Amino acid sequence: MKHNFGAGPCILPQEVFQEASQAILNFNDTGLSILEISHRSKEFEAVVAETERLVRELLAVPQGYSILFLQGGASMQFAMVPLNLLPEGGKAAYLDTGTWASKAIKEAKKVGDVAVVASSADANYNYIPKAYGIPVDAAYFHYTSNNTIFGTEIFETPISTAPLVCDMSSDILSRKINVADYGLIYAGAQKNMGPAGVTLVIVKDDLLGKTGRTLPTIFDYQPHIAAGSMYNTPPVFSIYVSMLNLRWLKSKGGVEVIEQENIIKARTLYDEIDRNPLFRGTAVPEDRSRMNVTFVMEDKVHEDAFLALAKERGLVGLKGHRSVGGFRASIYNALSITGVNALVDAMQEFEEKNK
Template sequence: MTTIYNFSAGPAVLPKEVLQQAAAEMLDWHGSGMSVMEMSHRGAEFMSIMDAAQRDLRDLLAIPENYKILFLQGGGLGENAIVPMNLMGRRPDAPVDFIHTGSWSGKSIKEAQKYATVNVAASAASNGFTAIPARESWQLSKDAAYVHLCTNETIDGVEYHFVPDVAEQTGGAPIVADMSSHILSRVIDVSAYGVIFGGAQKNIGPAGLTLVIVREDLLGHALPVCPSAFDWKIVADNGSMYNTPPTYAIYIAGLVFQWLKRQGGVAAMEAQNIAKASLLYDYLDSTDFYENRVAKECRSRMNVPFFLKDESLNAEFLASAKAQGLLQLKGHKSVGGMRASIYNAMPLAGVQALVHFMREFASTHS
């Protein structure tokens, strides 16, 4: 049987061990007689799952004690509205600064404009969203409420490999980072950010769960229009149990956190991700048959867009890849081409199989 490798951008591949454990526990979790799907979210069984998941995530990212971990719903797109609704009550007349680096930061800008005055401090539109604008070109507001970054653009394949220092220029504005598609793939300094958020369906678990990591002093500033279920202060005060949370998604996320610990933690995972990304980019750079258009210093380790020079071969490429067990390689409809998402759960063998296939396809179509 052909080994299947799923390169979907999200919902994305999960570790096989996690899926096997979830299958084994589907009908009876730890002798409780219940599936996790059937448990009361306030019962002792699920509370133990929730507590372990929060504890393991705090350990994996070395999250300081003055940050709250919230498990919410609404996805990354929903959080683009929830962020300004929670932060603009703190400084309602201040602008929000955005660095526009691709599709997702673009969506964030449109959503924030409903709740705040937006200043696009820098945009990569002129380079086709293939590079992060040079830091010295950013026109930051001296009194910004916060600075919003999408630190990995899932569609465009652009990733920040630095943490920008914005405090002096903005009067101490916190950085809000959408890390949906690369959280837990690399070591980060959580204390450099005021808020980190992300949908779980890339590196963490199934769709339906959104993570928010927020510094405590940024709680309690929600606008009156903010629904209570999305008010971070209320959610934090209730341990993410103000309303029924996405219980099964939290359970799967907890299993992924345990799996990450068994792999050696985030630092070990980062080393693996560097090896996988280097293998694929090195091949792309060695051939004229394919191309990656992202500036080398800004390339994402998680989402690798590429194009066939002869795009009339796209359909045949995808069909042949599928026949070889290489799935979900079609690029996003807004940019075309191909995209290989190589999240934590994608083994090195999967990237090796992809490169082997790409090399063979190129050799037979050149």
Template sequence: MHKKHNFGAGPCILPSSVMEQAAQAVINWGGMGLSILEVSHRSPEFEDVVLKTQLLVRELLSVPDHYSVLFLQGGASTQFAMVPMNFLSKGKKAAYLDTGYFAQKAIKEAKLFGEVALVASSKDKDYAYIPVDFNNDKQAAYLHCTSNNTIEGTEIFDFSTAGAPLICDMSSDIFSRKINITDFDLIYAGAQKNMGPAGMTLVIAKNEFLDQAKKEIPSMLDYRVFRDNMSMYNTPPVFSIYVAMLNLLWLKDQGGVNGIEQKNIEKAKLLYTEIDRNPLFYGTADVGHRSRMNVTFLAINKEVETGFLKFAADQGIVGIKGYRTVGGFRASLYNALPLSSVEVLVSAMASFEKIYSDKTVLELG
């Protein structure tokens, strides 16, 4: 069966070579006569996988030695609560940047643990931009931001803000571009966008910041416990970590983060150029804040939206329907999506423009 052009925003597209290796490991991992799904997480073979994956994260993102690399569970949604549980102390306040749906979810959870200060919001324009003029109060316990907003199609490109310790949800653009790790005190990211299948959550944190955490925290929600136990305090998400290792090895072969960033820029530029050119579609995010990972756009009317969704599906294009509360279209350009798939989408948009134009002329005639 022909592989679809997968623009889905949820589970990321994975390279075929990674899929093949993972599939083989499910049957017989490394000739051990055991599946990766049944091997002991305490075996030296899997402990080696954890170490290799940590080293790949450090290499690809240039993580300094005074930062820890942790593999947790529960996705970013657990991090929404785990961050304030660890770092929002009594008498302090946490600062949050409101840039969309998932930032709002993080704010809601933080309010369960203490005072939350909303330093800036782009809600006034339906989250079509990233606020840039706000006060990062150094007295706050931390400033939390969401680097890429998958539903709204915006992305933060400048993190150089002095003040409170910076915590960032990077679930949907981690490993897609070069970042300066030392700009952040803690980064968290669900695996299911650019790393691998859901199940693992990556956390990169400055050790000095982790040591400032509250003292009384349940073990499974204490970053220090996972740091001190090499992310093996309990049974880890074995398969997710293993596939992440394979995917990061693939990324390294693509020229690393620097190499993939150039490809991601090219893919996004191609699609945004067609959106801006084609009279049937228009983008939703302000030009200077457009996401490279999640391209959001609308049709000029419902007829075009419905018609193009069907037309695209006939071309083998899947996953472009916009988020259920927004409508329109969302094309996710995660690392493993090839340029050729974007070319197919752009070609389909141009072809549909001609079909719709000819149809309209005939109807008017």
């Protein structure tokens, strides 16, 4: 049995794979594959409608917010956010907590004035900055809630008079949030929501259309809202599999239930990292991510041997990002406690062999 700790595209439940595989051959008894069905058909329109309903239900999205299924990943949102929310001559505020936050800042600077309120680059992003001020004249404040590469996560919603914009690509649907606290949330689906290819955007309607900019239509949220996420051909298969995965999450009891499971999984793994003398966590304890657990060997010489043992035990995707080194265990929603326990067992076995 394989236990997939890869950072993305994500692990998905086996039942989702099975249902999706059937739809590739024959979608809803149409005699057509989900890969070839028209995105204008009533069958696929029903898929989009259900996916939107599930997002709205699972995240308790209030009225006055639109839900979009776009393409281009978070990387396209790095540009779309300032294009749609940063007025001509205005200023946006950003928090720099890792690679993806830095990329968002770089793109926003191409659009307008950006104030970087704080950064943890001085310690290779192993912590979340705490003491910073947000300019009162900021059009919005942008932050990345979970930093996949560096293993940190922001659990407390920042206090800001400016609308909050959050990249939740790697922790969306893993814990409860209050959507009403935000002006805009975006997330690449490929961590907890579904396969790569679709990007979720949740945006407060009354923030739009106020920048004074004339945008290319494809980069303007409003035409996408008006067209129900079908301004251009949507990522049909990715939306469909996301719908199946959201059904699975709802059947488990929703975000509240999965959050408790994620707490247990993360605590189990961090406890072993802290106990085992061969391993050391890289993120400061108070900012440790529940989704991406980053750790290294106290003696780097053992790293290849541990990866070899992990591979023998069916533990895949553990090699850390080059920016951090060591190991990264991504423990997204669909990874069970069984997988975490298998990793802990391998760590303890390696300890016994190297006493």
